[in-house]
Amino acid sequence: MSSSASSSRTSAFFAHPLAPYGWDTGWEADFAPYAAAGLLPGRVVRVDRGRCDLATAEGAVHADTAFVTPHDPLRVICTGDWAAVDPHGEPRYVRACLPRRTSLVRSTASDRSEGQILAANVDHAIIAVPLSAELDLGRLERFLALAWESGAQPLVALTKADLVPDPVTLAHLVQDVETAAPGARVLPVSATGNDGVELLAALVTGGTSVLLGTSGAGKSTLANALLGQEVMEVQAIRDVDGKGRHTTTTRNLLVLPAGGVLIDTPGLRGVGLYDTGAGVDRTFPEIAELAEDCRFHDCAHESEPGCAVQAAIQDGTLGHRRLESYRKLQRENQRIVAKTDARLRAEIRDDWKRKTASGRAALRAKRGNAR
Template identity: 40%
Template sequence: MSKSLISRRPVIRRGASSGGQEKAAGAQSLLRVLGWKPFFQQQLSLDELTDCEPVRVMAVHRGQLEVSGERGDEVVLVHGPLFDDAEEKPTVGDWLLLERDSRKPLRRLERSSLFRRMAPGAKQVQLIAANIDNVLIVTSCNHDFNLSRIERYQALVKEAGCRACVVVTKADQSDAHEQYREALKSYRDLPLVLVNALDSASVEVLREYCRSGETLSLLGSSGVGKSTLLNSLAGSELAATAGIREDDSKGRHTTRHRALYAIPEGGLLLDSPGMRELGLADVSEGLTAVFSDISELAAKCRFADCAHETEPGCAVRAAMDSNELDERRVRNWRKLEREVKRNSRTLAETRAEERAFSQLVRTVGGHARSRKSGEN
């Protein structure tokens, strides 16, 4: 079994209750450690409470899922209608209901949050993770630090409704810490922490984001120290690490697939491959939240379709001219807005094509069955 599955089981303290009660209490305690919350419990019917077991997806492979639940770690084969839709199929962090005896996956529970991106070079989305509570946006004290990229990640996090923190690693390799604090001082709802990911004491402040029963995700480029940070938080070597090219601070992919890991305090930590491309789609609300100051100014422009370039009465342009608004920030806002509209339109067209094709298949199948019935 892959070490990505939970290796640390909670100690269930047994009291004077009956064996059945002890077993039920132990199962519930284990599920809570895995991130089980009332939000998921309330989705179960009375029959499902009796006939099914909830399990959490810990890792996804081409032909199988690694899951963990009240029985421990097991493998579920990927087949059936549950896995047909690219946008609806289970991903890391999802909760599935398995039939108690056959261990067949029956359905996926509704998600509390979902991270996804446009698949590079494709017309569909790629699921990143589900049911995440908190996010560390990881960058480093070198060429990787990029406000526009941080805003891109922040839009994704805002759309999902998660709590976020920017973590700047490799703080031991730079004395210019103030420049990073200065760069993010206007982002009042986005805390900044500078750490040496190799030093467990340095990352101690981040433990508030991975309390027992909560799931923490690390997002960032390759080589910024996500896997090293994960290992320091976990107190053991869970993920492989590698160096970077010093001339351009570019990293190499050490994490090959997304997986959940356990940490000593009982929280779960998601490690994922570095993403050089994070195409955004269907994150309009997240984008508005990240750039709320610009959106409020844009609402004051004289023209509703103002492009914020040379139009008279443009409140955004006036704020830039008076240095109240950073021109870089406005450029990135425009870029991301165009990208989200373009990708959302592409997804809508792709979904329409898939629905039309499915309808065609059903129609052809129906005609074939009718002819066969008539021949008989």
């Protein structure tokens, strides 16, 4: 193909009405069978009770999702999906969704161990951590495991940085978070003073970003700063406990002025893991690296001889808090997976029996020595 023809196709692509929403040649190729059937592509910008709003080449469309409401909760249509819409009839219907490139999933509070999809086709996960309260590194590590598992690149935004005027204290806080978030960029930002916002906007330009955090983390204020206008409602933080109420009640996809789109989510009270084994390993890469030097390949990093992880704890190169957090997330993820994996349930049960028998034998030996 000549360079002029290639340039012409590139120009035509960037002139596509859905380009600001992330439409590219890959999505165009995936959508080709639906286009041949006369369907219209659109990106889901909001979902609410079986209906969704989409951005299409013909403008905003309000459509029914009845045709794509499966029993699997991970396949329900969500904000960020690319969908095929029937352009005719009232109401309009979403006929199908394109395969997702990434998906952000957490575990629900139900006993059935179901997953809940929070956002689809996300490139960056911006985790808002407020400096208005004491850092909760364990919760941050949960968000990081969620983000890494999704396939998105996590970014940590330390919001309300203006509340820490001492630069030395702020630098120490950034360093603590960087230690808990290897592989993720950590940025102190002040949405009210616009400090750090431009750098964060530059990092997420051109892709799809999702904003995560607890209630009162300053997500809506940060979203307004990134959008350059007051789009999201902002509520004051309670003086009693420093927490905020849910300002955002739905997941909304909005176009960023510098390029790319932002999905703002409601504050998450709980961050349950859902089959995030790889995500946990990405969150604690130093432990996974140390484990390669353990004497036993199935080392539990507790009291086994030749354990490189315990050796790192002893010489101070690995913090005890990091190891305990790693163990906690591994156990939780294992329990979630075991609910739907009979083989894993059996392995956990056998391991528990072995440890119980070992403990009883040690107790009997101790009593015998005492006599």
